[in-house]
Amino acid sequence: MGVEQKLGNMGAVTTTLEQAVAWSRTNAMWPMLFGLACCAIEMMSAQAAHYDMSRFGMELMRPSPRQSDLMIVAGRVTRKMAPVLRRLYDQMPEPKWVISMGDCASCGGVFNNYAVVQGVDEIVPVDVYVAGCPPRPEALIHGVLTLYEKVKLMKFSEVKK
Amino acid sequence: MPDIQEITIDDLKHLVSERAIQGETVLLNMGPQHPSTHGVLRLLLELDGEIVVNCIPDIGFLHTGIEKNMEAKTYQKAEVMTDRLDYLNTVGNNLAYTLAVEKLVDLDVPVRAQAIRVILVELQRIASHLVWLGTSALDLAAMSMFLYCFRERESILDIFELCSGQRMMTTYIRPGGLWRDVPVEFEKAVRHILKTFPRRMDEYEALLTRNPLMLDRTYSIGKLTGEECLSFGVTGPMLRASGIQWDLRKDRPYSGYDQYDFDVPTRTEGDVYARYLVRIEEMRQSLRIVQQALDKLPIGPVRSNNFKFVPPPRSEIGVSMEALIHHFKLWTEGFNAPQGAVYSAVESPRGELGVYLESDGGPKPYRVHWRTPSFDNLQSLPLMAKGVLVADLIAIIGSVDIVLGDVDR
Amino acid sequence: MDKKLQPILEKLEKEIGATVSEYRGDASLVVPAEKVVEACQQVKGLGFELLSAMTAVDYWPQETPRFHVIYQFSSISRNMVLTLRVPLAGVNPSLSTVSHLYRNANWRERELWDMFGIKFNGHPDLRRILMPADWEGHPLRKDYPLGYEEPQFTFNFDEINLRKPYAKE
């Protein structure tokens, strides 16, 4: 972050600031509206009234990468879609995270052939992998909560320069 | 990882009009990541202000090579691939594939299994129409419809989970019948839906059908005549909304559909509003079919006892030697289908879903081609999109009801 | 085979010299490659308004008719179904287009060009439709490898981890 490039490690001051920043991030992390295949339908059910991902701060699914902090890769990534996905990841503002939802995004899943990229971590750095084909909405929400744990532990000093 | 190809105007010269080349009209990508393309569809729009002069669809962003992958799997294992094709109609895909395999190996299916198949496929049709209603109403800014429709869909997915343990990718329909019989609570759960769903449908109709906002956005927009539909190979609700009554459940019945009486809703205007009315009426007809199928649900086995193709039940394996041999052979090597080619089609919520299955006598399908309805329905989009406002184009895409897994296979 | 199809098959057999065969209750005609457009015109005239499906099969080791292009027609007015099979040679297979008769043949022919490498002369816009534009090879041919990649399990995690191209930030 900008502040730690300036402040560095100032003990109590930065730790409370870290907690404040982590609190603000985990309570309003907007995912990018970006569904590829079957997992997108389960992501829609997770966003809808019954499972309601908005309880965890994911109120809105922002269509454009400019206003989203989290990219949920929901579905199989094909060879033709891979450069587009990388372009969208590059166009997201800086504190950004990636959840690879479902087996097809995590490791190619059922499709081990010429058309599918075997795991989206060959294209974008992934923070949390959610298993399942498609993962139940609760599994996706569990993945989101694990991501929140990871965000909470982020220290200023070790941020990517 | 290759970068995105630079597309310049001159290699689209044969597609776009003269004005685009001089730079008068704008070439805009309604690209793979767009909230209202219902998946990773890319439309290259040639815009003159808000008017769409030309619309060039570019598909293939979800091409998973399912047909090639199915050639490397045995007949039973290949069925797992079929769920991922049209992921809103997974039980319907299983049925299409299973009917093709049964036609190829000439396998009989017990009556109870056929009735349960009809119930599940009709419930899946309602669930698929609900996702269509929810998302296309969301595109027309009716936010609450999305939440209502997905609330109903949960009750239907619970039934699939009841039978097969999986909400969407059930693989519950197997060649020769079903994976196993339905649990005891199945009838009560389906009765609950039959009781509550019609009232919910009236809520949706009250919200949308005579809503002036909806009428302004959908009435006489994206018109298609019957002949244009047929020349584009459009089937399903879009064809029936243009006045041609062609429903495979009625005209070429399969899996016992001729026992149930239901009528096929058709309209003549052929615009977005007519497709909306046809799909809403289809949901009610599906309820009628489920009602009749559930009332006359026959008692009996759910799997054919031709153990050359159907794995024998666990109880018999310990007892008889042949059952053990069949069990072992089927699960290791699969059954050898006779040489030949078969085409069998079912009525999916989007149209005629056909499977061309060819076998060379081995345990693996030699060639599986999926005739998917969205592939042809999407071809009529450029015709409907000419001279239309961009906002209307979004309503038209919603009414075509495409699923990109269906289009790209 | 249903009775209504009988006169149609005789008519096509005489005029186009197609050979009729029947399997599991469905009739299919084998038509020589140069007579495709004429056969499709005849079939369309006989009431088959809908070209349901159009696909191809690759009998790879067999070189002479290596490809079979299959047209699947269905007639809505008279409720009939008919299959047309066209054998094609293996080296640069080509066929004349029927997209002027059935407009949904446009994308289907583009798919056959993309997946099998069968050229369609007279097609308005023969580009790849499913694969990326700069893709070499035609995936659905039998001699095209499936492209299997070894999945990462616990026992071979480390070796694959070394050569797996992880994305840099």
Add this chain to the structure above:
Amino acid sequence: MLLEYAAIAAFVLVTILIGFIAIGLGTIFGPKHPSAKKEMPYESGMNPIGPGTRRMPVRFYLIAVLFILFDIETIFFLPWALVFRQLGLFGLVEMFLFIAILLVGYFYAWKKGAFEWE
């Protein structure tokens, strides 16, 4: 006399301050890793075709002007609504006169087809 305006001045000051604080914190503390790809215009994941700055059709400008016209009309309702009670009948008639004048402009624009897109 000046004191009455102090309230409005404070109101304007606070709103501007909030605006600057929100944006300012973002720019100061936010991490900045600009890259060529991030600067490119976002066109749903693809490369934009043709030059960025294109000739905009004049109809957009027409719609913008009409919007501003009627938007400001609604802004004038706000202060009127506050003192609506004290003004009594005079205020009511005055406001309806104001609306009537603008309605004339509205029907003129409608007649001339400014709302149709062609």
